[in-house]
Amino acid sequence: MRHIISILMENEPGALSRVVGLFSQRNFNIETLNVAPTEDPSLSRLTVTTVGDDRVIEQITKHLNKLIDVVKLVDLTEGNHIERELMLVKVKALGAARDEVKRTADIFRAQVVDVTPSLYTVQITGDATKLDAFLNAMAPLGILEVARTGVSGIARGDKVLSL
Amino acid sequence: MELLSGADMIARFLQDEGVEYIYGYPGGAALHIYDALFRQDKVKHILVRHEQAATHAADGFARASGKPGCVLVTSGPGATNAVTGIATAYMDSIPLVVLCGQVMSHLIGDDAFQETDIVGVTRPIVKHSFSIRHPSEIPEVLKKAFYLAATGRPGPVVVDIPKDMTAPTERYEYVYPKKVKMRSYNPVTRGHTGQIKKAVELMLKAKRPVFYTGGGVVTGKASEGLTDLVKQLGFPITTTLMGIGAYPQSDQQCLGWLGMHGSYESNMAMHHADLIIAIGARFDDRVTNNTSKFCPTAKIIHVDVDPSSISKTVRADVPIVGPSSSVINEMISLVQGKSITSPEALTDWWQQIDTWRADREGKLYEPSKPGEVLKPQEVVEALCRVTRGEAYVTTDVGQHQMFAAQYYKFDKPNRLITSGGLGTMGFGFPAAMGIKQNYPDDDVVCVTGEGSFQMMMQELSTCKQYGVGVKIVNLNNASLGMVRQWQDLNYKSRHAHSYMESLPDFHMLIEAYGFTAITVNTIDELEPALERAFADKHELVFLDVKVDPFEHVYPMQVPLGSMRDMLLSKTERT
Numbered sequence: 105m106r107h108i109i110s111i112l113m114e115n116e117p118g119a120l121s122r123v124v125g126l127f128s129q130r131n132f133n134i135e136t137l138n139v140a141p142t143e144d145p146s147l148s149r150l151t152v153t154t155v156g157d158d159r160v161i162e163q164i165t166k167h168l169n170k171l172i173d174v175v176k177l178v179d180l181t182e183g184n185h186i187e188r189e190l191m192l193v194k195v196k197a198l199g200a201a202r203d204e205v206k207r208t209a210d211i212f213r214a215q216v217v218d219v220t221p222s223l224y225t226v227q228i229t230g231d232a233t234k235l236d237a238f239l240n241a242m243a244p245l246g247i248l249e250v251a252r253t254g255v256s257g258i259a260r261g262d263k264v265l266s267l
Numbered sequence: 268m269e270l271l272s273g274a275d276m277i278a279r280f281l282q283d284e285g286v287e288y289i290y291g292y293p294g295g296a297a298l299h300i301y302d303a304l305f306r307q308d309k310v311k312h313i314l315v316r317h318e319q320a321a322t323h324a325a326d327g328f329a330r331a332s333g334k335p336g337c338v339l340v341t342s343g344p345g346a347t348n349a350v351t352g353i354a355t356a357y358m359d360s361i362p363l364v365v366l367c368g369q370v371m372s373h374l375i376g377d378d379a380f381q382e383t384d385i386v387g388v389t390r391p392i393v394k395h396s397f398s399i400r401h402p403s404e405i406p407e408v409l410k411k412a413f414y415l416a417a418t419g420r421p422g423p424v425v426v427d428i429p430k431d432m433t434a435p436t437e438r439y440e441y442v443y444p445k446k447v448k449m450r451s452y453n454p455v456t457r458g459h460t461g462q463i464k465k466a467v468e469l470m471l472k473a474k475r476p477v478f479y480t481g482g483g484v485v486t487g488k489a490s491e492g493l494t495d496l497v498k499q500l501g502f503p504i505t506t507t508l509m510g511i512g513a514y515p516q517s518d519q520q521c522l523g524w525l526g527m528h529g530s531y532e533s534n535m536a537m538h539h540a541d542l543i544i545a546i547g548a549r550f551d552d553r554v555t556n557n558t559s560k561f562c563p564t565a566k567i568i569h570v571d572v573d574p575s576s577i578s579k580t581v582r583a584d585v586p587i588v589g590p591s592s593s594v595i596n597e598m599i600s601l602v603q604g605k606s607i608t609s610p611e612a613l614t615d616w617w618q619q620i621d622t623w624r625a626d627r628e629g630k631l632y633e634p635s636k637p638g639e640v641l642k643p644q645e646v647v648e649a650l651c652r653v654t655r656g657e658a659y660v661t662t663d664v665g666q667h668q669m670f671a672a673q674y675y676k677f678d679k680p681n682r683l684i685t686s687g688g689l690g691t692m693g694f695g696f697p698a699a700m701g702i703k704q705n706y707p708d709d710d711v712v713c714v715t716g717e718g719s720f721q722m723m724m725q726e727l728s729t730c731k732q733y734g735v736g737v738k739i740v741n742l743n744n745a746s747l748g749m750v751r752q753w754q755d756l757n758y759k760s761r762h763a764h765s766y767m768e769s770l771p772d773f774h775m776l777i778e779a780y781g782f783t784a785i786t787v788n789t790i791d792e793l794e795p796a797l798e799r800a801f802a803d804k805h806e807l808v809f810l811d812v813k814v815d816p817f818e819h820v821y822p823m824q825v826p827l828g829s830m831r832d833m834l835l836s837k838t839e840r841t
Contacts, residue, residue, distance in 0.1 A: 114451060118390075118398070121387070121390065162578065163575065166575035169574070170574075172394070172415065172452050175451040
């Protein structure tokens, strides 16, 4: 099953490589990875999506917790949560396709953020399935480049991941 | 307020931390630190002949004493040579602080002379690592390094120190930090009381219980408590290789150790148990054999200070995260005054175990007849007699390691010093050296083989320099015995590179360093030679004991089988 694990860790050099290294060292799987400092500059928030059965996910969270740089973590998929990813896509936009790209973008509530005579750059946010669906819709029109941020997430309701 | 250079801070910190010996080898990036050590006399630096030996020596000391060992090496090759020793300590959870010189900060990343990203290289084999970014950080970082190494589940910590951080011209305030706090590191201090109660209930109700305890009881300094608990309950106990001695092996309740080459009765008892009480053990593949066939009828209580060890390979029914000592003490207080539900069942269980014991009694190996080549097993038994079972015994890796663990009877923890997890050939001799320097009045013996010994024999030179009187028992079968055994069993005796051509004349080699060597060929020469070797505690003596190259280590679990599937000799199996 797919899990989203969010980690608060020391914003120190080497901390990221410890987290990433752990996944390869222990044969765990990283689907997406997203990391940036938080409002507290001494802390980074890292969100990783991974796939595994309960036993594997238990081992992943235990080993992550064991890393000295990891201060706190939460498996967001254990509760209600909001999951978002941002994607920028360059799509061919010539002739009739130009309108089709714009229409499809509107349907997905995506925005065209840059324009040239021959292509559109579209920005879209949502969960991973929405982004995948958008890519499927755009594929026949000619996708030239895709940049995805990887999943970021936060728990719904009063639950807060902080120190 | 005292102003010190980074290098002087390191020397001063080591003094304040109570480090007596530091093992190392100098080189460019570490020279400021070496100069600081030279200008003081509290911390004694031991110059090894290869950095791997420095880590093993410090590791040996750590295993024997329970305190962190300390190593100092230079950048690049100095640091990479230490890697095997760091990995050895990591796999066995041994506290080690390794200080590595590094090229100057402004050169990092430029492929400078003797530059290696040692923090990167060692990342998967350390508990944590630090890079010094300003000299003023040194006292706090070193304190954290020692704190991390020794607490929780212990392990090695690497501190990378660029040369400019130790420059003699730059001085900063030095205060010894008595304590450190880290918001992201809070090792558990006790187990969950509810879980411990649940465990004790299961223990009192068990019909066929067995304790299975590991290195965590030794590093957790919980041997006394464990012995009390096991005695009170009257249950059988088996230990892992790393846990040997945590419960006295001469006691009736001790079944010996378990696993691939563990005792017949241990493996049989585990397989048939209805309750396994695992403490400070990690269900390693050399213990469990095939996990899907592991102990089919047992419920499992698993106590470990490291939550990631629990349910890693075998699912625990009652997981308890906590240090072995405090959990055991809580168990003792819960057990006190209570009696087990079914003493008859336990009596039956013991009868069954005694039958297993009797089955193998006197059949473990066939001793040599006068004039015949010696069996390695009888050499270890003689060694145990001569040293009254009280020596620190270090081993290298292979058949001799298993024989040492099987035939030397350990009644105390921290006495068998062996590389269990990583299985590092070359570990034994430098480890013995580290122990002997710290315990000069005790007998310290390295049981080795001619293959392993040649991996670290340059340390004879170190022993000469510092007058280290370790004893070396070289079980010389002129082949890589364990490799050969596997080739006999799995490769139709095709001995691909498992025999040692052109062995040196060990007698001459040892004498070249000014030490005593004794060659032993037969049983009548054996004990006199051992007596002679241990006559003077301060003299290094090397016994080159020629042993039977055809001998195998048994029992041996059948690959992919259960705990009870064992080869018992070249012709018998369960």
